[in-house]
Amino acid sequence: MKDGSAFLNDNAQRIVDGMIGDAERLRIVVSRGPLGERLIDAGAKTVGSVEAGLRMxxxxMGGLGSVSVFMDRASQQWPFTVEARSSQPVLACLGxxxxxxxxxxxxxxxxxxxxxRALARVEPLFETLSYRDIASSAVLILETAEPxxxxxVEKVGKTTGLA
Known part of the structure; x- marks a missing residue:
């Protein structure tokens, strides 16, 4: 059952759909995998962009947060600061x-x-979290150079209950 107004995969899917619509401007590559899964390369084999990273x-965070970048003149070595905010940090971050x-x-x-992850619920952490998501699609981020x-893909589909 969904917990209040937080629908993690539905929220994330809206963000991803916006990214797909702005793919050229964001400098990301959208493709389909062998089982029909949608793949978005936001930097492994394409340039990507700061905005693509912010949206990702x-x-x-399942759409439960906002992320921004700003200049931090206090550090010459790292002039940019990334700030993430959420009114539901446990669900956005841990869930x-x-x-x-x-x-x-x-x-x-x-x-x-x-x-x-909130659909799969394979991690012990989800025994503690009371949230259970229900969705017709799932958003999964993999930090990897290869699809x-x-x-x-079959494991993710089986575990999340999605085709």
């Missing part, structure tokens, strides 16, 4: 953004973050 961070789902297999390694192999 907001999608990772969604945290990279806690090990999606390794064969010669592939990736940790999954994003609201798909997931078929076996990983």
């Amino acid at each position: 961070a907001e999608a990772a 969604s953004q945290y990279a806690g789902w090990n999606l390794s297999g064969q010669d592939y390694f990736a940790m999954g973050s994003g609201p798909a 997931p192999p078929r076996a990983i």
